[in-house]
Amino acid sequence: MANKLDFLKQFDQLTALFPVQGNARAVIHNGLDFPTTRDEYWKYTRVTSLVESEYVRNVPNIDSIDAFRVPGLDAQYLVFVNGEYSKKFSDTEHIEGVEVTSMRLAEGERKQQMLQHLDQYIDSETQAFHALNTSYFLDGSFITVEKNTSLSKPICILNICAGKRQANNIRNLIVVGEMAKAEFISLHEGHENEGSFTNAVTELKVEQGGDASLYLIQNDGPESAHINAIQVVQEKDSQSKVVTITRTGKLVRNNLNFTVAGQGCESNMYGVYFTSDKQHVDNHTYVDHLVPNCNSNELYKGVMSDRSTGVFNGKIMVHRDAQQTNAFQSNQNILLSERATINTKPELEIYADDVKCSHGCTIGQLDEEAMFYLQTRGLGKAAAAKLLVQAFSGDVTAQITNDALRDMVEGFLHQKFEDQDA
Amino acid sequence: MAYTEEELAKDLKQQKYEFGFVSNFASDKAPKGLNEDIIRLISAKKNEPEWMLEYRLKAFKGWQEMIEPTWAHVHYPQVDFQDIYYYSAPKTKKKLNSLDEVDPELKSMYDRLGISTEEQKRLVGVAVDVVIDSVSVETSFKEKLGELGIIFCSFSEAVQEHPELVKKYLGTVVPSNDNFYAALNAAVFTDGSFCYIPKGVRCPMELSTYFRINEAQTGQFERTLVVADQGSSVSYLEGCTAPQRDENQLHAAVVELIALDDAEIKYSTVQNWYPGNEEGKGGIYNFVTKRGMCEGKNSKISWTQVETGSAITWKYPSCILKGDNSIGEFYSVAVTNNYQQADTGTKMVHIGKNTKSTIISKGISAGKSNNSYRGLVKVLPKASNARNFSQCDSLLLGSECGAHTFPYIEAQNSTSKIEHEATTSKIGEDQIFYCLQRGIDQEKAVSLIVNGYAKEVLNKLPMEFAIEAQKLLSISLEGSVG
Numbered sequence: 001m002a003n004k005l006d007f008l009k010q011f012d013q014l015t016a017l018f019p020v021q022g023n024a025r026a027v028i029h030n031g032l033d034f035p036t037t038r039d040e041y042w043k044y045t046r047v048t049s050l051v052e053s054e055y056v057r058n059v060p061n062i063d064s065i066d067a068f069r070v071p072g073l074d075a076q077y078l079v080f081v082n083g084e085y086s087k088k089f090s091d092t093e094h095i096e097g098v099e100v101t102s103m104r105l106a107e108g109e110r111k112q113q114m115l116q117h118l119d120q121y122i123d124s125e126t127q128a129f130h131a132l133n134t135s136y137f138l139d140g141s142f143i144t145v146e147k148n149t150s151l152s153k154p155i156c157i158l159n160i161c162a163g164k165r166q167a168n169n170i171r172n173l174i175v176v177g178e179m180a181k182a183e184f185i186s187l188h189e190g191h192e193n194e195g196s197f198t199n200a201v202t203e204l205k206v207e208q209g210g211d212a213s214l215y216l217i218q219n220d221g222p223e224s225a226h227i228n229a230i231q232v233v234q235e236k237d238s239q240s241k242v243v244t245i246t247r248t249g250k251l252v253r254n255n256l257n258f259t260v261a262g263q264g265c266e267s268n269m270y271g272v273y274f275t276s277d278k279q280h281v282d283n284h285t286y287v288d289h290l291v292p293n294c295n296s297n298e299l300y301k302g303v304m305s306d307r308s309t310g311v312f313n314g315k316i317m318v319h320r321d322a323q324q325t326n327a328f329q330s331n332q333n334i335l336l337s338e339r340a341t342i343n344t345k346p347e348l349e350i351y352a353d354d355v356k357c358s359h360g361c362t363i364g365q366l367d368e369e370a371m372f373y374l375q376t377r378g379l380g381k382a383a384a385a386k387l388l389v390q391a392f393s394g395d396v397t398a399q400i401t402n403d404a405l406r407d408m409v410e411g412f413l414h415q416k417f418e419d420q421d422a
Numbered sequence: 423m424a425y426t427e428e429e430l431a432k433d434l435k436q437q438k439y440e441f442g443f444v445s446n447f448a449s450d451k452a453p454k455g456l457n458e459d460i461i462r463l464i465s466a467k468k469n470e471p472e473w474m475l476e477y478r479l480k481a482f483k484g485w486q487e488m489i490e491p492t493w494a495h496v497h498y499p500q501v502d503f504q505d506i507y508y509y510s511a512p513k514t515k516k517k518l519n520s521l522d523e524v525d526p527e528l529k530s531m532y533d534r535l536g537i538s539t540e541e542q543k544r545l546v547g548v549a550v551d552v553v554i555d556s557v558s559v560e561t562s563f564k565e566k567l568g569e570l571g572i573i574f575c576s577f578s579e580a581v582q583e584h585p586e587l588v589k590k591y592l593g594t595v596v597p598s599n600d601n602f603y604a605a606l607n608a609a610v611f612t613d614g615s616f617c618y619i620p621k622g623v624r625c626p627m628e629l630s631t632y633f634r635i636n637e638a639q640t641g642q643f644e645r646t647l648v649v650a651d652q653g654s655s656v657s658y659l660e661g662c663t664a665p666q667r668d669e670n671q672l673h674a675a676v677v678e679l680i681a682l683d684d685a686e687i688k689y690s691t692v693q694n695w696y697p698g699n700e701e702g703k704g705g706i707y708n709f710v711t712k713r714g715m716c717e718g719k720n721s722k723i724s725w726t727q728v729e730t731g732s733a734i735t736w737k738y739p740s741c742i743l744k745g746d747n748s749i750g751e752f753y754s755v756a757v758t759n760n761y762q763q764a765d766t767g768t769k770m771v772h773i774g775k776n777t778k779s780t781i782i783s784k785g786i787s788a789g790k791s792n793n794s795y796r797g798l799v800k801v802l803p804k805a806s807n808a809r810n811f812s813q814c815d816s817l818l819l820g821s822e823c824g825a826h827t828f829p830y831i832e833a834q835n836s837t838s839k840i841e842h843e844a845t846t847s848k849i850g851e852d853q854i855f856y857c858l859q860r861g862i863d864q865e866k867a868v869s870l871i872v873n874g875y876a877k878e879v880l881n882k883l884p885m886e887f888a889i890e891a892q893k894l895l896s897i898s899l900e901g902s903v904g
Binding site: 040320323333335336337338339340341342343344345346347348349350351352353354355356357358359360361362363364365 | 493495803816818819820821822823824825826827828829830831832833834835836837838839840841842843844845846847848
């Protein structure tokens with residue numbers, strides 16, 4: 001299926017729920033094409049196979065979601081199976097100051113409130129995958145946290161991709177009100193989903209003085225693909241943190257964008273990717289500093305083994321007016337096998353002079369001396385390597401403030417390492 | 423030969439581009455435009471052998487199918503390639519043995535450039551091959567070098583006298599279809615320098631070429647080929663200037679360096695083409711392809727550049743580290759002021775085992791200019807134990823300029839070690855305050871701090887060049903502070 005329109009035809013019978021979906025369909029049917037490796041920002045990631053495949057659509061019956069839950073995590077779960085809201089598995093109890101709604105089910109005032117924000121932050125005009133998502137998402141989560149509310153437990157949006165050759169457009173819209181504080185987990189799990197493709201878009205708006213954390217955990221399964229976009233928009237004096245943990249996925253591409261539109265903001269982004277087999281994991285981040293006096297911090301760490309490929313592209317844009325910006329970016333990589341590859345490009349584009357910006361990037365191996373030292377202390381080679389990798393990724397996992405979530409992430413990073421030992 | 427404060431003060435008074443004068447000597451020009459006939463004409467004028475003409479025509483064919491690259495972070499009106507004179511030579515060209523035979527006007531031009539050959543002759547150790555509007559006019563110290571078997575001559579002379587060497591190496595590092603401007607150069611290049619250092623010879627003096635664009639609406643397309651045979655070493659200097667002109671002139675050069683086993687080439691450039699005036703009018707478009715091939719084991723290529731001129735710069739001196747244990751180095755200071763735009767950096771391609779590369783890039787932007795570093799470090803699967811260290815810093819002077827970094831790092835070998843770091847900042851107010859408090863005025867303080875910032879690179883330049891480069895830094899940044 002070499003033709004874009006043929007590819008789109010398989011989704012065209014889906015009903016458009018909102019006006020923005022009609023607009024996006026017009027955009028993607030006309031001039032907008034899917035990126036190829038000739039596009040600078042898709043240089044290392046080939047998506048042709050994704051947008052030339054035939055997909056099927058069904059929502060299988062799932063008996064229990066216990067296997068997909070984060071062990072020991074106390075959170076309010078919102079569950080979607082293949083992009084459709086599952087009332088059965090979602091927690092529906094009401095928490096003071098928070099509204100959690102399925103987009104499809106939103107009505108009246110709530111719907112109006114949603115339409116004020118929906119598709120206002122993400123770029124569905126020039127980015128084909130965003131437009132694809134906007135065109136065809138079937139449902140999504142719409143979460144608002146009221147002014148001055150501080151959430152005691154995180155909200156976990158669990159998306160299960162179940163069955164072979166599914167194409168799911170996942171949509172989240174989160175608005176954190178003034179001076180409110182909240183944690184969100186976007187958990188992607190897979191179930192017998194060979195050849196499936198998840199295309200997720202999250203819009204996160206943090207209003208004045210708000211504080212939002214979003215943890216993206218990608219565990220779609222070894223034979224499926226995931227293209228993810230997160231757009232964070234920050235108002236004055238707000239804080240945000242996005243942590244991206246990629247566990248499985250044959251082809252993973254993450255686009256994380258921050259638009260810093262008010263003064264006094266802090267934006268933090270962290271990520272870990274441990275890749276193995278023939279995995280391809282690509283993280284693109286973009287921080288757009290539009291106004292003065294803001295800080296951004298970025299730390300991404302990767303360990304590549306087997307024949308896997310890691311890609312990192314971080315871009316910091318400091319506009320003319322954004323004086324007194326402090327922006328720091330760091331990307332560190334370890335290559336564990338002969339045939340592993342890392343392509344990294346930490347970019348700075350700076351038009352203001354009174355700024356402090358830096359980026360750093362390293363590629364290397366496990367330190368031989370450290371390995372030797374640990375071995376003299378009686379650790380086996382594998383145990384020593386594991387310890388070093390644990391320490392390496394510790395800087396990022398330490399940013400996960402929720403204990404249960406951090407335990408799970410550390411657990412599977414270690415496990416991944418053990419699998420490779422064997 | 424320390425550069426004193428008085429000298430700096432004197433230089434600072436000269437507000438304008440120092441080398442902006444036009445020399446009026448008759449020149450021999452081909453009609454405007456580019457087609458096969460012009461290429462045949464150039465080739466015939468130079469009395470070139472058939473294979474050379476074929477090489478040009480093949481490149482021209484390739485060029486016609488290429489499109490002008492637009493990926494660089496620079497903006498400029500499209501160049502009309504049919505509105506350029508592709509051949510222009512001073513009419514006085516003849517073999518010269520003594521300076522007395524030189525056209526007096528030509529000679530006075532050299533004097534004003536501060537590279538007077540007389541002075542150079544006294545300053546032992548520098549041989550100059552001067553290229554004016556694409557034709558090499560004069561080669562000094564040739565006989566002396568000849569005794570050692572070193573060939574250092576203009577490119578057209580090399581085609582006549584050493585065709586076997588030219589044929590063997592031309593286009594091996596930068597193929598004629600490498601990129602748009604390299605193809606254009608291969609089709610129409612008129613002259614340049616050729617240098618061959620035989621086995622085991624250490625070149626006893628610095629070799630130097632001076633480029634200068636004189637004629638209006640001419641493009642300069644020179645070609646440099648430096649071959650260092652086994653165990654030899656050479657240090658090569660290149661300086662560039664152009665007179666002040668309102669229209670934009672095109673400079674698309676190609677430099678190829680080849681280092682065989684145990685050979686070492688050090689290539690230094692001070693580029694001071696006319697940058698355009700304060701409103702961004704005029705100036706040179708400098709679209710240059712420079713690449714070095716570390717062909718042999720233990721070979722080394724080192725690029726040092728100080729870039730202060732040109733309206734638009736598009737230049738990436740690169741090293742292909744093919745031989746085992748070979749070393750590539752890139753040291754650069756790029757200064758942009760007013761409306762200048764620079765997109766410059768390097769490529770280090772690690773192919774052989776135990777190859778090492780170092781990149782130190784210092785960008786300084788002032789006025790309304792934009793300065794970008796764009797670099798590639800690539801480690802191929804067989805390049806075990808490859809090592810790279812990159813540092814690219816940017817300094818911003820003024821709130822209307824921009825500094826950008828686009829480093830590409832691609833590693834395909836697990837034994838490679840790569841480090842990259844970059845910072846962007848302005849001159850600290852405390853640093854300026856300290857200088858002011860010691861009685862050093864603002865402008866001098868900036869000059870002092872900038873020179874300190876760029877010192878790591880300036881230190882790599884041969885001495886005469888280092889002094890010139892320091893002066894250039896100060897001049898280029900005049901009026902950008904306060």
